[in-house]
Amino acid sequence: MNASILTIGDEICIGQIVNTNAAWIAERLTRIGIEVLIHSAVGDERNIMLNEIDRLFDTTDIVILTGGLGPTHDDLTKPVLCEYFGDELILHEETLRNIEQIFIRRGQSVSERNKEQAMIPSKCTPILNKVGTAPGMIFKKENKILISLPGVPAEMKSMIENSVIPLLENFLQESKTPVVLYKSLITSGIFESSLADLIEDPTSFLEGGALAFLPSYRGVKLRIGVRCDDFNKAKEKIERLEKILLEKVGKFIISTNDEPLDLVIGKILKERNSTVAVAESCTAGLLGAAFTEISGSSEYFLGGIIVYSNISKEHILGVKAETIEKYGAVSEETALELAVNVRNKFSSDYGISITGIAGPSGGSEEKPVGTVWIGIAAQNRFLAKHYQFNGNRDVVRQRAVGMALTMLYEELKIKE
């Protein structure tokens, strides 16, 4: 069973916003064994939309379409779907009541513009929107399915979880089709090309399966993919391949169940009842934000100080003025004092510091843009390491956060 994802909206086409919906939907479909073949995005234009819907409905069993369902004139998905399926709009009473209730809760009255959102094509099965006003729509034709959802992420996600996934799971069970399964092994502290050298020629053991190397700022992910006639065979094959990879590069693998580095670190800290605090200069809060992406992080993440100015490094975190004067704000000495002092200030088990030059300005010959010092302070140990990151401001900041997490993980491993 395969699928395509179609995103509607000029804002995507011209690059004003990043298409995060497609990735989220693809991940969710892949998890239940549906193979996503194509992601496509086109603008709010009738003919292009019609062509693309036709092509994708022709190529794949399931088409998930998002966007173009808002209350303004540039939202064309409903008229285009009516045209494609030869249908017309009718009032859907339950949707209208849902819209009215949302407005009552907001203490507002329903405008005509919003009432129109309760008009849906007569041939579709509507999906109730528990978060917003535009309903989702399911169309079936010749054993294929097209599902149209709002582009607002919270609304789309709620409908996928509560309505679309159960529907597709049924659809999958009823039709006997090959299964595609994936498994990810997450590594830390090793480059993509070194991993590839250790694994050698993967075709010698993959039995026709696939192995992908997916580098990110926080480590390289190895993803095994297999396609089999039935679910159990696919699962057995994945396990065989995983075992071979664990023999080859096991010491770099930090998780075999798709848990990212920040989650793995969080689990270790929780288990040991250890806590952490951060002192951030060039990343200015990104490391704190990374720790707290995870619900429940308050058990081990106490907080931090954003020491963006030199004055704040001195006055708020007590870095010595002569340290900054003699070695500079971006130096081993400053990184160490920041890490040690933030650990003391928060009475945490670990203190982590990041100080660097994210660019584009602020670099010098001696300390070019991308120079970053990261410090870690533990009970009886402290250290700081120097990095030279490539990339623009955003990339340097993201890499610094990834490396700070990697360093903390290494530190936690030593203490094991």
Add this chain to the structure above:
Amino acid sequence: MNASILTIGDEICIGQIVNTNAAWIAERLTRIGIEVLIHSAVGDERNIMLNEIDRLFDTTDIVILTGGLGPTHDDLTKPVLCEYFGDELILHEETLRNIEQIFIRRGQSVSERNKEQAMIPSKCTPILNKVGTAPGMIFKKENKILISLPGVPAEMKSMIENSVIPLLENFLQESKTPVVLYKSLITSGIFESSLADLIEDPTSFLEGGALAFLPSYRGVKLRIGVRCDDFNKAKEKIERLEKILLEKVGKFIISTNDEPLDLVIGKILKERNSTVAVAESCTAGLLGAAFTEISGSSEYFLGGIIVYSNISKEHILGVKAETIEKYGAVSEETALELAVNVRNKFSSDYGISITGIAGPSGGSEEKPVGTVWIGIAAQNRFLAKHYQFNGNRDVVRQRAVGMALTMLYEELKIKE
């Protein structure tokens, strides 16, 4: 002149990573007047890649292809392009020297795997990669262009800026084709549907142009789009439409040159020599990170305290224990004390605080998930406002950051 963007990679198709490259490239092409019609993403599979390259090269004048150029076995772009263009790989000496130099700088020797990256199709014009090892490739055929670039964002961006944009600008000048131009007006402090009501029926004044409403966590963007035979006519039409919109909703517009809210705030703070500091609980650094996305923000952003634990709220920012006991950590009183105290601690002109329940756990009947208090302290004024945000943990945190920036902007306007 129109274009399509094709992203290659299983990791995109199955949703393991978000396709940020496509948005970045689309934005860059749109800026020089090229209309991006289609974004497409397919996995690392020979036949699907061939079909998609063929379709896009058939549909659009320019195809920008990223990904699949790495050193591992799952990177298929070069063999597929050889097949599509009936070409073969030859050694490119300059690329080989570039790769050798990169490894010398890293203090490593070049492996066979990396040397293979200097093999390129004989019919293409290579683009030197100044940041990494894989070269870009330009193919021309029947007055159309296909450009293949690495998927690593820093490498792709450097090649687009330095080589692809100059090439396409030449290509555009040589061929006389219609121009599509866009202009964005950024609003703050008003909902999408209220904006639509104020603007009324846009077709009555758009003269065939397009108007899109693009909501984000930091405000709604109005984007005007026009298509004309020549550049000057398009520019005049954009100006006429802009004037009409300014008459209708001008008081909500904060910038007419695509400057986002954080940049507009930064400019005002710089002009007035004012400074800001933040106290963040549930956002844990995201507001600090938002302020410092902008290079030069050190002129007005001093730093902040991440007060994730209640103890840190009390011990580090001096919130009274009885305030938290009586009203809770998520309350007007705590938000006010956080804002006032962080302003004092950093001696800044403005202090901003965010305290809330991002979820999924931690909510109660009285204070459900999504409850957020945002405080602002200025010299003679302080206030805190209550918000109830919809969405998951990430969305609640992003909305809180957007609203904190909006509140600061309103505060700066009052002082004008």
